[in-house]
Amino acid sequence: MRSAICRSDADSIRIHGLDLTTDILGKVDLGQMAFLEIWGRLPNPQEDAVFNALVVALVEHGLTPSVLAARLTYLGAPDSLQAAVAAGLSGVGTVFVGSIEGAARLLQEAKPADASEEQLQDLARDIVARFRAEKRIIPGLGHPIHKQADPRTARLLAIAAENGFRGNHVRLLELVAAEAERSLGRHLPINVSGAIGAIASELGMDWRVCRGIGLIARTIGLVAHLLEEIRSPLARELWLRTEHEAQEAP
Numbered sequence: 001m002r003s004a005i006c007r008s009d010a011d012s013i014r015i016h017g018l019d020l021t022t023d024i025l026g027k028v029d030l031g032q033m034a035f036l037e038i039w040g041r042l043p044n045p046q047e048d049a050v051f052n053a054l055v056v057a058l059v060e061h062g063l064t065p066s067v068l069a070a071r072l073t074y075l076g077a078p079d080s081l082q083a084a085v086a087a088g089l090s091g092v093g094t095v096f097v098g099s100i101e102g103a104a105r106l107l108q109e110a111k112p113a114d115a116s117e118e119q120l121q122d123l124a125r126d127i128v129a130r131f132r133a134e135k136r137i138i139p140g141l142g143h144p145i146h147k148q149a150d151p152r153t154a155r156l157l158a159i160a161a162e163n164g165f166r167g168n169h170v171r172l173l174e175l176v177a178a179e180a181e182r183s184l185g186r187h188l189p190i191n192v193s194g195a196i197g198a199i200a201s202e203l204g205m206d207w208r209v210c211r212g213i214g215l216i217a218r219t220i221g222l223v224a225h226l227l228e229e230i231r232s233p234l235a236r237e238l239w240l241r242t243e244h245e246a247q248e249a250p
Contacts, residue, residue, distance in 0.1 A: 005037065016040045031055055034216055038209065046163035047203060053159045054196050057152045058097060058217035066091035066218060067225045068238070074226055075235035081226060088222040089215055094139070097214035102139030103173065103197030104207035112168040120168060124175035128183050140194020141177055152192040160199045169201035 006015050013020040016036055024033070028042065031052035035043040043051060070088030077083050092098045110123045131138045143150050160166045177190050193214070200210045229235060 004040075018042075038205070038212070046165070050160055050163050050165050050199060050203065053156055054199060054213050055217045057156055057192055057196065058214050059221045060224070061221075064091075065096060067222065068235075070222045070226060071229045071235040072239065074229055075233075075239065081223075084226055085219060085222045088225075089218060092211065092214050092218060097193060097218060098211045099139040099191075099193040100197045100200070100214055101207060101211040103194045104201050104205070104210040105197075106139065106176075107169045107172055107198055107201050108207045110172060112172045115168055115172075117171075120172050120175055121179075123172055124179045127176050128179045132183065138176065138180055138188070140173060140191060140197055141180055141188040143189065143191045146189065146191070148187065149189045150191045150195075153190050153195040156192065156195045156199060160202065165199055165202040167202050170195075170198045173198040 004016075006013065008014070015024065018024055018036070024036075028036065029052075032042055032048055034055065035041075035047065035051050066088040069091050070084045073087035074081070074084035094102060106127055110127065112120055112123060115123065128138065157166060157170060160170065173190060173194055177188060177194075180188050196213055197207075197210055200213060201207070205213075
């Protein structure tokens with residue numbers, strides 16, 4: 001059994017053919033390293049700018065369910081930082097962050113790369129009609145807080161455009177959002193997960209690992225929240241207040 005990713009011996013470690021100590025350390029940042037691991041090569045400057053933006057956009061979003069899960073797990077198991085991080089990452093699913101995968105999948109399976117504008121409009125109508133018929137939420141649209149517009153979306157799409165990665169996957173998602181609004185009669189803005197799914201598709205990232213962008217990003221954010229929990233704990237108060245309210249007479 002062999003992996004093509006890494007080779008090591010007594011004197012060296014090589015990752016996709018690059019020597020860790022002479023070619024990578026001090027020369028390659030974390031985003032570039034993630035790109036190297038996933039694509040098997042270092043990114044060009046345009047890919048670097050876009051991929052780093054995708055990761056940075058998801059590092060932090062306040063006291064999200066995944067953060068609360070991590071903090072509460074740490075309250076019960078302060079000897080296991082990794083368990084608290086894992087608890088938080090387990091909440092990266094179809095509702096929070098993990099919808100990157102769903103958005104990327106619906107876009108990639110539509111195969112829009114060489115489609116005309118008219119063909120893209122037809123694809124958008126078919127996608128919305130299918131999701132409505134199946135009574136499923138269209139991934140990448142809507143947000144519980146940013147109801148009018150997710151502020152991260154426009155900036156990410158601008159960065160993608162500046163670097164040549166605002167193509168038909170992005171355009172198809174825009175048309176899906178417009179068709180969903182028309183068909184459902186309510187405003188459903190493209191959220192950050194949808195934007196990332198579309199841009200990751202432009203980068204050529206397989207939809208099956210697109211959720212990994214969220215996992216990479218949220219790991220950093222969770223570690224920061226756990227450090228804050230150590231210094232300024234709130235999980236115990238959250239637990240006690242919840243317990244108190246649950247015990248109150250109806």
